[in-house]
Amino acid sequence: MGVQYGHVVGSKIHRSGDWAMYAKGGSAYLRVEGNEIYDAGTGGFTAGQGTGFEFMTSPWLHYEAYDIKVVNNIIHDTQGAGLGVNGGYNIVMAYNTLYRVGSRSHVIEVVYGERSCDGNSPQCSTFLAAGGWGTSLVGVIESIPNRNVLIYNNIVYNPAGFQSSSQHFAVYGPRTPSAGSNIPSPSYADEGLQIRGNIIWNGPADHPLGLEDSRLNVSQVMADNSMGTIQPQFVNAAAGDFRPTTTSTIFAATTYAIPAFTWTGLPARPSVPTGILLNAVPIDRSGAPRSSPGTAGAYAAQGIAAVRPTAPTLLHPTVGNTTATLTWTAPVRNGGSPITDYIVKRSANGGTTWTRIVRPVSTLTSYVATGLANGTAYVFKVIAVNAVGISLPSATSSPVTPVSVPSAAVLLSVVAGNTTATLTWTAPVSNGGSPITDYIVKRSTNGGTTWTRIVRPVSTLTSYVATGLINGTAYVFKVIAVNAVGISLPSATSSPVTPALPA
Template identity: 60%
Template sequence: GNDNNSGATRAQALRTINAAWNRIPRGTTLNATGYRILLVAGDYAASNFPAYWEERYGAFNFPILLQAADAPRSARLHGNINMYDTRYFYLLDVTIVNDGDAFHCELCNHILIRNSALDGGARQAQETVKVNQSQYIYIEDSDIAGAWDNAIDFVAVQYGAITRNRIHNADDWCAYAKGGSAYLRVEGNEIYDCGTGGFTLGQGTGLEFMSNPWLHYEAYDLKFVNNLVHDTEGACFGVNGAYNALLAYNTCYRVGARSHVVEVVFGSHTCDGDTARCNANRAAGGWGNASQTEQPIPDRNVLIYNNLIYNPPGMASQWQHFAIYGPRTPSAGTNIPSPARTDTNLQIRGNLIWNGDSNMPLGIEDPSEGCQPANPTCNETQLRADNAINTVEPQLVNPAGGNFHPTTGSNILGVTTFALPDFSWSDAPAPPSVPVGVLRNAVPIDRDGGARVGSGPPGAYAYTSAPPTVTPTITAGATLTPTATPTAPNGCLQKPSAPALDAPANGAQPNRRRVVLTWQTSA
């Protein structure tokens, strides 16, 4: 290739991604053409592409695509994409290999990563994928691994989905969404080989990094469903300061050796140096203050339904089944309800848990913990009545070999599960008022795409092998329109047809994109 070429055909390929990126107008919303940068198979050194990808504004009809031209994942970038203030950017079929972070995006909007591999090396990335203060972020059908902290870290990300990915090999949680992240669906992923745990809704954030109006909880309206989580030292999944959180129909295997298999604990807010911004967010009604002292962020309306958690013989959590923290008192002037609680309308029902023996504590026996007898939705009597805890060892095809389907006639088919209740938004905190999320809770298909009958068996798989073919009815563009209340029938996700990220409403066909095709040769 030659950077003086037109880039219009393979024969006229440019030499560097730098040259292609610089041909996209900077700081101007595209209104006549989009740009597709096609990468031929091969290896691209970091010197070949920008150190800082910024201020490129694609649009619904005119997106910016970086895509492998040959076999999927055959174009390999050796370095990282560090992106800022960019819109409608799609990374398709590309491999990023780096001894550090692979993809970082701040103040971005409408970003799609699909069928790509992002590798931070031998846990050398801090976060393999890191997204801050952004909206409409979609990660699909990709392999993301190799961090000493998290493979995926979302901070203050609203609207989007993480679906059908392999997320693995991280020291801390494999992935989390925190810092006022909202309206995300995490579905159909395989999450494994991590330290602190699989996935958590919320965690801890400096108040200055949160976006108005999502200034109270760590997470709002997150749905974690149909995922397979295995081989994590800590919990399968957790809730750390979330409002309206659904965790349903997940399968967990060999999890929690450090302590427990499920946690519902506090998130935390601190101020990490920018006291002026922390004070401004607190004055707006945000929870926290300008101190470095951690403040407890409560949980409210957490639904943990119809999950399957199986630790086979010889494997068990070290101390207990659950970590559900008792009330704490935040500092005065933080706007946080006092006492702060993790178990307000906490519902744990329909779960099959096989973890250790009958002597394994629930984790709420001490009066200082949550879910005490006076709690009407979560207490010891209720937990034992509404869940199969160490009463049914699940019969699965070959979990040690990676097949987590129920066997023919499996005993899990007789385990009682429950219909998912919907959310309300009537008890959301204000000020500031937060846009209403998706109130409907439904998981109508299993991890294989098979239709669930009724509430179905617990776990991600409803059938012994290949399910019957179903085609869920989806409202085109329902989850992707720029509104605070995206909806779709039965809670289904729309999978956009490549390379589009959006589709028009009312069932119309997606508009054709006009893009400049720019070819690259590998260095």
């Protein structure tokens, strides 16, 4: 707070429950460059915020922050906005890469700072008399506006499954400060605000902009930025490598040269020393030269060559009737190029030889292999594909054997006797890949309208003598095969037979 003439460069700033970093209370002439800011609550980096008036230093008594240049930073995993300006003058936020930011509400904010008097009313009154902005009344909070905020050529990439909960931006509308606060009335959060050349990949296509209360031309903002139209490709963002691949789509985005500032529009009292007016960013995060306007994000346009992906992870297949359902997880690293397909292979000899399964191109991570032979053990493997080539195969699955219920048995003959009938049948042509474990025998005395299962011991024999029948009554029979999967369709119903006493 209240820091002038300095820099924060090449640092890691992380693990904060609130803001990871802000420069407020009249902080001025700071360059924040080449840092990694991550694992934060309320926000990543904010120029300005809120200050007790009496703690400020003259002459920086108006804005919360002056001449802050925030460039070439990586900002990731923040619940609040990755970048924010809360009461700033001549603020540049350019060529930063933001990843997984804004889950609470929005990804970038340009809103008001706050000014209070926290108990030392005489000092607050002294600063008011000197021309500072604020209040001498304890418990009153004044809103501090912004002027000349440039948000240029940043990348905001929230991957699938992560998005800001409400909108892309937060830019507040005009406010009327209290009389005697010295703050211009009305005051604006968006005076001189420019949002240009940014790549925003965050949420659905109809995600609200969050500019409804601002004076910005929404159509112009949409034209000047890539809003949901370009999905960045990095070498491995999930593992913290935010260098673009040589084939990354970010190179297709339009960017803009950052204009220089003027040092005008400030109150005459107290007079604030002039800051740095040029806003050039001549190198990227790695130190490589950056042409103007160059490529959006922290790394310049030379890119990084994509490589083949790592192997996917194949989970245990499940089997059905001539089928096997395969599920796998995507590679941990896509090699800096999106996965475009998966190759699925099968083997019926334990992996000695392999057959590629012909299937449509797909990036889904599951597939049902069909046309398998029931009773045959299969193993599988999956290979990921990107624009560079194919991965190593997944580990070979454990063997699985498709099975089904058996086909129907063939009832050959039924010979009647004295209160008996002797049945003979042949086993099913196909046991479904699982051994026959029993046969169910049923009888009917009404031509097959209703059936009674004959109670008999479990048996895989293909003949049976039905006893206890009534002489003079016509019977029909059918037989059903059983395996571990279930029961077959019944055999054809036999011709009627009538038990009788011997002649």
